[in-house]
Amino acid sequence: MKRAVIVGAGIAGLATALRLGRDGWHVLVVERAPGRRSSGYMVNLIGPGYDAAERLGLLPALSASQLGLFTTVLVHADGRAKFTVPAAIAEAALGERAMSVFRGDLETSLYEAARDLADIRFGTTVVSVEQDTDRVRVEFSDGTTEHADLLVGCDGVHSATRTAVFGSDFVVDSPYLVAAFPLDHPVPGVPESSATTFIGPGRTAAIVNLGPQRSSAFFTYRCADPGVDLRRGPVDALGAAFGDLGGGVPEAIRHLEKDPDNAYFDAVSQVVMPRWSTGRVVLLGDAAWCVTLFAGHGAALALAGADHLGAALRRHGDDLPAALAAWETGLRPEVSKRQALARRGMLQYAPPSRFHVWINDLTMRAITLPGVSNLVRKGIERANR
Known part of the structure; x- marks a missing residue:
């Protein structure tokens, strides 16, 4: 049985655990936080993100948490209305295959789906990573060591996995x-x-x-x-x-x-890397390509990235380099587009x-x-x- 270690139990990490677990991998997820996070901001699942949520079987659970559409009222500084953008405008723009939920509800749905398919350890960090052509060796803060076929860094824009394996010059503030x-x-x-x-x-x-x-x-x-x-x-x-x-x-x-x-409170930064993998270590989600909240597709890209990674690994069998190369080639154009849109979005926000x-x-x-x-x-x- 193939073994994977996933760093981070957010949307990207849990989605990857769910996909690989269903594909028969033995999955270990380690998370720095002492427990699950239940709060968060609103996220939109549209395009590839909605498709991935559907393939991962999340839509039935998420439907109960769907926030729906709403009217937007542009206001002056004192709160007086300028003009109103009807909810029908958003409905026409987003289309039928779209869903808005709180981040915490999405993470809960992922956790409920993945917890029986993966070993999830909270309050645990990675101490060291060593790899060769056959295995990656990961040492943890609880004193244990895991030998795996694949290490997936899903630990966010401030990724310790990225810093340890790839270096620290990829964050654009x-x-x-x-x-x-x-x-x-x-x-x-x-x-x-x-x-x-x-x-x-x-x-x-x-x-x-x-x-x-x-x-x-x-x-x-x-x-x-x-x-x-x-x-x-x-x-x-x-x-x-x-x-x-x-x-x-x-x-x-x-x-x-x-x-x-x-609250989610952070500087607005993007992660721009020439490659998202090296050997048997791959980054996914904000750790690899943070697009910022200005882009509005962070959760959707995390789901899509996890689902597409699982598909590439299954399609290429034991040829891990080919799988990771095909996965990145397929996903990078969408990520690059969203990052460019986010940079333009700064002028709007x-x-x-x-x-x-x-x-x-x-x-x-x-x-x-x-x-x-x-x-x-x-x-x-x-x-x-």
Whole structure:
């Protein structure tokens, strides 16, 4: 029986464990965190991500957690509405094969599906990695050692696996910070089944109200020194960057004070590598190709990457180099496209000037016009193929 070690029990790691486990591999997953994470921000599964979720058998479990579509209200700094983008516009743009869920619900579905197919160890890290043509030897912080056919690094943008095996020169930082977190209850001032979104020079704040346990907040802003704000923590940093806003923003930040660790709060960085594998070690998900939240396809690409990796390994049998080469060749064009879209997306989420805000508003207003929405839908369909 072939053996695989997977580092990281997030979406990429659990999806890989699920796919390889179903294909008959003996799978060990190690995760630095002491236990499962149940929170997280909203993710969209469209295109290859939706297809992968379907092939992995996740759709029935995820259907109960689906968030559905909602109206977007663009607002002024004080919370007054500028204009509304109907939910029908998003529905036309995304198409029928799309699903929006919280990251925590996706991870839960993956964990429930994978836990009987893999040995999952929490509170465990990799101490050393050695490999030859036949095996990879992995030593863990709990004192155990595993000899495997394949090591898969799924430990995120700050991947220790990538640093240990490939080096540390692949992270491309940008002067932006992003925060996203769930809300236990709707924020006052945000209409039901809608999101209020403020977009100003260098920053965006969005509050989504889909009811109790189904609401969330998203913030991003340009920052001269992201490291300073990261050390301050999300509550202080967001308060300083968005404290002048109305429209539910102050209430969302006060909500975060109860549990600051419940937020995803990090610098916006991409990972750009010439190769995602070397020998018997391969990186997958954000560890290999982080596209950032600006791209909106991180979870979808993680699912697709895991599913396609399993397919390539099965197709090429014992020829691991051929399998990894074919997998990367098939996936890289989509990743490159999403990374390029993310770089352009920075101008939408953090416009450099009031003029750029005005142009963005004009574009979004135009989308609501008769006939234009169909053109947008067709364009997004082409982008998601």
